[in-house]
Amino acid sequence: MIDKIRPSAADSLTRIRSGASVAIGGFGQTGVPVDLIDALCDRDVRELHVIANNGGRGLPGERGIGRLLKENRVRRLSCSFPVNPDFFRRYFAGDVEIELVPQGTLAERLRAGGSGLGGFYTPTAAGTMLADGGFVVRYGEGGVAQETLTEKESRVIDGRTYVLEAPLRPDFALVKAHVADRYGNLRFRLGARNFNPLAAMAARTTIVQADHVERGGSLPPDDIHLPGPFVDHVVETTGEPVR
Numbered sequence: 001m002i003d004k005i006r007p008s009a010a011d012s013l014t015r016i017r018s019g020a021s022v023a024i025g026g027f028g029q030t031g032v033p034v035d036l037i038d039a040l041c042d043r044d045v046r047e048l049h050v051i052a053n054n055g056g057r058g059l060p061g062e063r064g065i066g067r068l069l070k071e072n073r074v075r076r077l078s079c080s081f082p083v084n085p086d087f088f089r090r091y092f093a094g095d096v097e098i099e100l101v102p103q104g105t106l107a108e109r110l111r112a113g114g115s116g117l118g119g120f121y122t123p124t125a126a127g128t129m130l131a132d133g134g135f136v137v138r139y140g141e142g143g144v145a146q147e148t149l150t151e152k153e154s155r156v157i158d159g160r161t162y163v164l165e166a167p168l169r170p171d172f173a174l175v176k177a178h179v180a181d182r183y184g185n186l187r188f189r190l191g192a193r194n195f196n197p198l199a200a201m202a203a204r205t206t207i208v209q210a211d212h213v214e215r216g217g218s219l220p221p222d223d224i225h226l227p228g229p230f231v232d233h234v235v236e237t238t239g240e241p242v243r
Contacts, residue, residue, distance in 0.1 A: 004184040004234045005213060009039035012207045012233040016040065016172055019075075021049040023110065023170040023199035024065060028054065031192030033176040033209040034063045035237055040174070041067055047075040051110070051170055053103065053195050055082030069096065076137075078168070080106050097138040099149065100130060105165055107198055112167035114201025114230075121162035126154060131163045173203030177226075180210035181217065184231030185224045197226045207233045 006012045013036065016022065022040075026032030048068065055077060056065030068074050069087050074096055080103035082088070090096045101109065102124045112120055129135040133151035140146040153164040175196045178189035186208060188196055200206040213236045 003182045004228070004231060005180075005182050005215065006233050006235050009035050009209065009235045009238075010042065012036075012235050013039055013043060015205065016043070016045055018045050019047045019049075020045075020172060021051065021170040023051040023168070023173040023195075023203055025173070025175045025192075025194070025196030025199045026053065026064075027191060027194040030190070031176045031188070031194060031196050032064045033174045035235070036174040036176075036207060036209045037064055037068060041071055041073065046073050048073055049076040049078070049170075050074050051078045051106075051168060051199070053080050053106065055079055055084040055087040078106070092139055092143060094139045094141065094146065097147070099137060100135060102130070106168075107195060109165055109168045110195070110198040110202040112165075113169040114198065117167055119164050119166050121155065121157065121164055123160055123162050125152070125163050125165075126161040168202055170199070170203045171205065173199040173206040175200045175206060175208045175231075177208050177210045179212045179214060179219065179223075180208055180231075180234045181214040181219045181228075182234075183218055184208070184228030184234055185219045186210070186226040186228075186231065187219060187223050188225050193225060197230075200226055200230045205232050206230055207235075209235055209237055211237045 052065055066084055076097040078099040105124050125131040131152045133148050135149045136145045138147040154161055177186040179187040208231055
């Protein structure tokens with residue numbers, strides 16, 4: 001069996017280059033891999049496509065996705081609610097793009113990517129600008145719209161309109177777990193078991209920050225929330241965990 005424990009967050013992130021797509025787990029402050037994000041900010045990486053539930057808000061010390069935005073590392077953000085004043089300023093100035101995705105649709109698009117599905121139909125965005133091509137992805141100089149979301153295919157099933165949503169297959173996932181073992185098996189804590197396992201399953205390479213690492217053996221099978229084959233690298237949280 002391969003030992004997936006790495007000595008530091010920096011060592012695990014060396015393959016992430018500018019322009020990569022990166023799914024980041026977490027919901028609000030819960031389950032955000034802040035050590036990994038800090039280590040990513042320490043590298044000269046920009047033009048990232050970040051896929052996450054929100055635009056980063058509420059974490060102390062300007063950590064998390066908010067730091068990526070503040071340091072202008074993000075080209076495009078796919079998320080459910082960009083509740084971050086710094087994001088809105090950059091969005092309307094044309095510095096960052098957004099693909100607004102309903103929360104359940106975002107989760108399902110990651111699950112579809114991890115499950116090898118070609119897409120799925122959902123009624124969530126039917127009849128809105130998220131489906132008809134009206135939502136502005138990118139503004140240009142003077143606040144002029146430069147790009148909108150692509151109009152999505154829809155069909156009527158049993159009298160209700162459904163919209164076709166594409167799976168997400170990011171290059172990398174940054175994930176926060178509570179416990180990991182040397183084989184990459186993971187256990188999440190409470191609300192952190194939200195977007196983290198979905199992001200890990202969808203990505204081509206998954207990097208995990210764990211509060212505790214079981215170096216001597218494997219987690220008991222009934223304690224494993226995500227099995228090791230979905231995980232490539234594990235580092236242990238430094239300092240006090242953020243929950």
